[in-house]
Amino acid sequence: MNVSAFYRAYTQPDFTPHERERVEIRFAGLHWRADRVIQAVFENQGYRAAPMPAATRDDLMAGRELADIGQCCPASFVTGCLANFLRREAARLGADEVKRRYVYVSIGSCGPCRFGQYHQGYELALRHLGMEGMRLLLLDQSRLEQAGGGGLEVNLQLSLGVVWAILCTDALQSLEYRTRPYETTPGATDRAAADGVALLCEAFRQRPRHGGKWSALAWHLTTRHFVRALQLVARRFDEVEVDRLVPKPVVKITGEFYLQTVEGPANYDIHRWLEAEGAEVYPAAIAVWLDYLLRVSIQNLQARVAVDRHARAKLAVAKVLQRLLRWTFERMRRALDGVPHALPEQAELRALAAPYYHHRLAGGEGDMLVGKALWTKRHRAAHMICELSPYSCLPNTMSVGAMAGVLGKHPDLLYAPLEVKGDAEVHALSRCQMILTEAKKRAQEEFDAALARTGLDLAEARRRQAARPALRRATTAIPHRDVVGTGANTVLHLAAGRA
Amino acid sequence: MPIPTLANWFARLRSGPSGDRAQLRIGIPRTLAIWSTHQFWLGFFAALGIAPRNLVFSSPTSEAQYHHFGRGRGTVDCCYPVKCMAGHYGELVFGQKRRLDVLFSPMFHSIPSFLDGAVKTSLSCPRVMAAPENIKAGFLKERDVFGERGIRYVSPLLDFGEPALVPGQLHAALAEVIPGLTLAETTRAAAIGWAALQRFDAGLRAESAAVLGACARRDAPCILVLARPYHMDPGIGHEIEGELQAYGYPILWGQYLPIEPALMAWMFGAEMQRGDIASPFDIADVWPSSYSANTNELLWAAKFAARMPWITCVIRLTSYECGMDQPTFSPVQEIVERSGTLFFAFQELDATKAAGSIKIRVETIAHYLEHASGDIIRQKRRLMGAGCPLEDATSQAA
Numbered sequence: 001m002n003v004s005a006f007y008r009a010y011t012q013p014d015f016t017p018h019e020r021e022r023v024e025i026r027f028a029g030l031h032w033r034a035d036r037v038i039q040a041v042f043e044n045q046g047y048r049a050a051p052m053p054a055a056t057r058d059d060l061m062a063g064r065e066l067a068d069i070g071q072c073c074p075a076s077f078v079t080g081c082l083a084n085f086l087r088r089e090a091a092r093l094g095a096d097e098v099k100r101r102y103v104y105v106s107i108g109s110c111g112p113c114r115f116g117q118y119h120q121g122y123e124l125a126l127r128h129l130g131m132e133g134m135r136l137l138l139l140d141q142s143r144l145e146q147a148g149g150g151g152l153e154v155n156l157q158l159s160l161g162v163v164w165a166i167l168c169t170d171a172l173q174s175l176e177y178r179t180r181p182y183e184t185t186p187g188a189t190d191r192a193a194a195d196g197v198a199l200l201c202e203a204f205r206q207r208p209r210h211g212g213k214w215s216a217l218a219w220h221l222t223t224r225h226f227v228r229a230l231q232l233v234a235r236r237f238d239e240v241e242v243d244r245l246v247p248k249p250v251v252k253i254t255g256e257f258y259l260q261t262v263e264g265p266a267n268y269d270i271h272r273w274l275e276a277e278g279a280e281v282y283p284a285a286i287a288v289w290l291d292y293l294l295r296v297s298i299q300n301l302q303a304r305v306a307v308d309r310h311a312r313a314k315l316a317v318a319k320v321l322q323r324l325l326r327w328t329f330e331r332m333r334r335a336l337d338g339v340p341h342a343l344p345e346q347a348e349l350r351a352l353a354a355p356y357y358h359h360r361l362a363g364g365e366g367d368m369l370v371g372k373a374l375w376t377k378r379h380r381a382a383h384m385i386c387e388l389s390p391y392s393c394l395p396n397t398m399s400v401g402a403m404a405g406v407l408g409k410h411p412d413l414l415y416a417p418l419e420v421k422g423d424a425e426v427h428a429l430s431r432c433q434m435i436l437t438e439a440k441k442r443a444q445e446e447f448d449a450a451l452a453r454t455g456l457d458l459a460e461a462r463r464r465q466a467a468r469p470a471l472r473r474a475t476t477a478i479p480h481r482d483v484v485g486t487g488a489n490t491v492l493h494l495a496a497g498r499a
Numbered sequence: 500m501p502i503p504t505l506a507n508w509f510a511r512l513r514s515g516p517s518g519d520r521a522q523l524r525i526g527i528p529r530t531l532a533i534w535s536t537h538q539f540w541l542g543f544f545a546a547l548g549i550a551p552r553n554l555v556f557s558s559p560t561s562e563a564q565y566h567h568f569g570r571g572r573g574t575v576d577c578c579y580p581v582k583c584m585a586g587h588y589g590e591l592v593f594g595q596k597r598r599l600d601v602l603f604s605p606m607f608h609s610i611p612s613f614l615d616g617a618v619k620t621s622l623s624c625p626r627v628m629a630a631p632e633n634i635k636a637g638f639l640k641e642r643d644v645f646g647e648r649g650i651r652y653v654s655p656l657l658d659f660g661e662p663a664l665v666p667g668q669l670h671a672a673l674a675e676v677i678p679g680l681t682l683a684e685t686t687r688a689a690a691i692g693w694a695a696l697q698r699f700d701a702g703l704r705a706e707s708a709a710v711l712g713a714c715a716r717r718d719a720p721c722i723l724v725l726a727r728p729y730h731m732d733p734g735i736g737h738e739i740e741g742e743l744q745a746y747g748y749p750i751l752w753g754q755y756l757p758i759e760p761a762l763m764a765w766m767f768g769a770e771m772q773r774g775d776i777a778s779p780f781d782i783a784d785v786w787p788s789s790y791s792a793n794t795n796e797l798l799w800a801a802k803f804a805a806r807m808p809w810i811t812c813v814i815r816l817t818s819y820e821c822g823m824d825q826p827t828f829s830p831v832q833e834i835v836e837r838s839g840t841l842f843f844a845f846q847e848l849d850a851t852k853a854a855g856s857i858k859i860r861v862e863t864i865a866h867y868l869e870h871a872s873g874d875i876i877r878q879k880r881r882l883m884g885a886g887c888p889l890e891d892a893t894s895q896a897a
């Protein structure tokens with residue numbers, strides 16, 4: 001039989017250990033803070049690495065043109081981003097040199113949605129570009145150790161570095177978004193964030209190497225190395241002066257993982273747009289996603305307890321890991337003086353979503369889309385939710401549909417689902433603006449009510465704020481009371497404290 | 500010889516034991532994974548004493564069904580196999596002469612697959628999994644339509660691909676609506692359900708083997724349909740395969756191909772020896788991310804078609820807005836066409852049957868088949884070599 005007559009999936013040369021010196025690992029990006037610090041993690045491990053550039057609308061178009069037009073928009077963005085990068089580099093260096101010089105690493109070898117099928121889009125794009133043989137390493141997000149083709153050793157030391165980088169930058173991102181809307185000197189927060197990221201990069205570059213699994217884990221859990229780095233970041237943020245006595249609507253970002261995480265044209269630059277429109281953004285921490293992944297493992301094990309004799313032991317390990325993740329994030333948060341948002345309890349998200357969306361429905365954000373919306377309302381965490389739905393997403397359409405039931409029961413929830421497909425920005429943003437107008441109104445009413453309730457007027461509140469210089473510091477946490485907005489909470493805090 | 504469609508098999512209800520439960524009326528929407536698991540439900544509910552006449556499947560999908568019962572209840576725009584489910588729910592809620600007591604709409608986290616063991620997982624498409632939650636919202640968003648009509652809505656999440664987990668999950672969901680139901684009884688009934696499903700699958704595979712055997716002995720062509728199981732629904736697949744069958748070509752469905760060891764050895768033995776694949780059911784050579792049950796089976800069936808000389812044409816059916824099928828378009832087409840087999844895709848199938856254009860395309864396909872089949876068979880026989888067990892008359896009843 002002539003076996004060569006049959007089609008075979010994409011094959012590529014190995015990335016071998018001796019190539020490490022000259023090969024540059026290009027990894028698909030999250031947001032710029034995490035990207036920079038993850039780059040430092042790779043460097044710490046002896047790799048040459050850099051994040052891919054932020055995806056643009058041109059990348060989306062290239063992804064559609066080179067892979068397939070109907071794929072979900074995150075798939076198009078990342079495929080097109082890779083394709084355009086390779087095109088540019090091939091024009092500069094020649095295709096063969098590009099294939100020798102770069103290895104592309106991304107998460108995306110896990111089902112059940114399109115996420116597990118990204119390889120097909122990449123392969124098509126590479127074929128259309130004539131770049132067959134370009135090396136792609138698609139890793140499984142749920143495994144801390146796995147084969148990376150020999151040249152990339154995905155071991156616990158590397159994976160823990162990436163997880164810790166995410167936790168640190170999540171905390172920093174949250175501090176940054178709680179600061180910028182209230183800064184008194186425009187640009188001060190951006191400068192502090194850039195310095196903070198540089199401090200973290202340095203800390204991760206200097207991370208001691210641990211050969212053994214257990215020693216790596218024990219060190220990461222016990223060291224104060226990263227806490228100290230974050231405390232330095234906090235001292236840098238001390239210099240940013242804020243005035244929180246301003247009623248601003250808080251907008252929580254939710255939606256599909258990629259779209260809620262990136263900051264740039266791929267999600268209409270929604271974070272910056274909302275801030276420019278006068279909102280305080282409550283960003284989507286990647287740590288929530290990691291916490292959720294652990295919950296998924298726990299749930300899958302719970303379902304098997306009766307039939308798998310090892311399930312209980314594995315369950316206990318998974319629960320400990322989840323607790324350690326949350327505890328570590330809490331350490332990072334406290335190192336930033338408790339200003340960053342805390343992680344929601346996964347059990348609570350699950351319970352809130354239960355009447356509308358089963359906790360074991362897999363793909364995308366699962367039940368978290370519904371859970372986060374109801375959690376936000378219950379905890380008065382935001383005035384409004386901006387939910388980023390990718391065009392042609394499989395699971396997101398299902399949870400957005402289930403949200404119809406939620407909105408039927410909670411008509412007061414300000415919920416803005418925005419479909420992101422690249423060419424409907426004006427429409428999506430104007431829809432968001434309509435709901436934001438209502439959110440602004442609520443923030444103002446709440447602020448006025450807080451003043452009325454406390455018997456303060458704005459001038460008196462300002463006088464009290466001026467008398468307490470700590471409150472002008474970005475790193476002073478304002479206690480969250482029974483109101484949503486930072487402004488209203490500050491009024492209540494001022495009234496509760498000494499005049 | 501044609502394969503009986505699942506539509507006929509839905510009608511084959513067995514009688515079950517009588518008792519109080521015999522009065523209980525249970526409705527099941529005839530959608531999505533029900534198309535590949537319905538025999539389980541027939542066996543299972545009959546074993547629990549539900550009278551066959553009281554186990555009500557909604558009608559096959561139709562535009563009229565959606566129009567009468569589902570309109571205004573959709574909560575989101577998506578692929579038609581999910582969207583049409585609102586019509587099925589509506590028919591079961593509003594369209595019954597005798598009211599139902601229970602609307603039973605399971606969420607299939609995974610589904611059993613003959614490829615299990617050779618693939619990573621056999622999960623359902625995320626929309627197949629979550630469709631009941633989505634559709635339910637349309638019946639609850641303003642008021643509880645089920646409650647108003649005295650219908651209990653029961654929608655367990657099932658790890659259907661892991662039979663050991665299923666009795667517990669079914670018992671937890673049904674104990675409140677089926678009087679006196681115990682876990683032991685649920686376990687026994689589930690075993691009867693599995694046996695019924697396996698019998699059914701084995702029966703259809705045997706019929707496929709017989710069809711292929713007949714083709715092999717006459718060196719005659721047949722057509723393979725590559726689609727999701729619910730494309731057997733006339734309102735979703737629009738009976739395109741039926742129109743081709745009218746030209747005299749036997750039709751096989753990718754889900755029910757023969758898998759007996761001798762045939763597998765003939766088809767995949769050389770590649771296994773070369774170490775290209777680990778087993779006949781390994782699809783890592785064409786599809787490394789084998790997570791989704793229906794997608795995996797589709798890819799495997801494409802490989803089968805490429806190696807089976809008498810399958811001279813593959814018809815691919817895909818619903819509009821199907822996110823799962825999109826990435827498989829190129830590999831499936833390449834797998835099939837590289838072997839010289841004809842490939843035709845009917846993409847973007849939606850609610851309305853484009854009868855005119857389907858007719859023209861079917862005529863074209865029939866024309867190609869008539870002229871090219873002989874050469875395709877010769878070429879593929881050369882490629883695969885002698886010794887196909889299907890040519891052996893005694894093997895046909897496998």
Ligand code: SF4
Binds near residue numbers: 073074
């Ligand atoms: S969750 Fe949706 S957008 Fe994200 S990879 Fe899956 S299908 Fe695509």
Ligand code: SF4
Binds near residue numbers: 578625727818823
């Ligand atoms: S496989 Fe395709 S058609 Fe079927 S439910 Fe999923 S997205 Fe819809």
